[in-house]
Amino acid sequence: DTAVSQTPKYLVTQMGNDKSIKCEQNLGHDTMYWYKQDSKKFLKIMFSYNNKELIINETVPNRFSPKSPDKAHLNLHINSLELGDSAVYFCASSQGLDRGYGYTFGSGTRLTVV
Amino acid sequence: SQQGEEDPQALSIQEGENATMNCSYKTSINNLQWYRQNSGRGLVHLILIRSNEREKHSGRLRVTLDTSKKSSSLLITASRAADTASYFCATEAGGSYIPTFGRGTSLIVHP
Numbered sequence: 001d002t003a004v005s006q007t008p009k010y011l012v013t014q015m016g017n018d019k020s021i022k023c024e025q026n027l028g029h030d031t032m033y034w035y036k037q038d039s040k041k042f043l044k045i046m047f048s049y050n051n052k053e054l055i056i057n058e059t060v061p062n063r064f065s066p067k068s069p070d071k072a073h074l075n076l077h078i079n080s081l082e083l084g085d086s087a088v089y090f091c092a093s094s095q096g097l098d099r100g101y102g103y104t105f106g107s108g109t110r111l112t113v114v
Numbered sequence: 115s116q117q118g119e120e121d122p123q124a125l126s127i128q129e130g131e132n133a134t135m136n137c138s139y140k141t142s143i144n145n146l147q148w149y150r151q152n153s154g155r156g157l158v159h160l161i162l163i164r165s166n167e168r169e170k171h172s173g174r175l176r177v178t179l180d181t182s183k184k185s186s187s188l189l190i191t192a193s194r195a196a197d198t199a200s201y202f203c204a205t206e207a208g209g210s211y212i213p214t215f216g217r218g219t220s221l222i223v224h225p
Contacts, residue, residue, distance in 0.1 A: 004156070033212075035215075040217060041151075041200060041217055042215075042217050043157075043215035044215075045212055045213075045214070056212055092156075092157075101162065102147055102149075102160075102162050103157075103204075103213060104159065105156035105157040105158070107155055107156045108154075108156050
């Protein structure tokens with residue numbers, strides 16, 4: 001059983017397009033996250049949702065918009081894609097902000113903007 | 115700002131040897147976590163150590179935490195080729211409860 005699943009796994013698109021990445025977790029976790037990993041493997045948090053509410057919104061261009069229809073899903077929509085958006089995007093979930101448990105990550109979506 | 119920094123950036127050893135990776139951080143933390151990332155995959159949680167703990171074990175993994183030096187180490191004993199991966203430390207600082215990751219140590223274990 002896949003705990004945190006992301007789709008698509010690969011996404012190649014042209015500059016200026018709009019695209020979405022979907023994420024679903026079947027762990028019953030309260031909190032979900034989006035991370036961006038650059039070519040140097042640096043992982044940076046983008047957003048965090050707790051029970052469908054946005055709680056963390058790091059310095060991310062407003063072309064990126066997360067949407068959480070329910071606490072098991074957190075999707076990422078990106079408008080007007082730019083070359084610099086090329087990266088691997090990871091969805092993750094955890095049992096809650098203050099419980100200190102490890103995070104469960106999806107396998108990533110490799111976005112290439114050409 | 116980036117919290118954890120792993121050292122070394124890359125480590126190459128022979129199967130059967132021990133591998134030690136270090137992580138240094140800047141501010142006080144609630145806990146520190148170690149993750150493994152195989153090529154092309156997501157991160158897998160290995161161990162979480164809380165700020166009031168000094169050492170934890172899990173199988174062939176041993177993690178230590180020295181809050182006075184703001185550093186942690188991950189020791190993999192009797193390494194195997196399958197341990198080849200990148201290893202990241204992540205710290206949760208203050209009241210954020212959001213882990214901040216370093217850039218990782220790339221470990222290669224030669225059979």
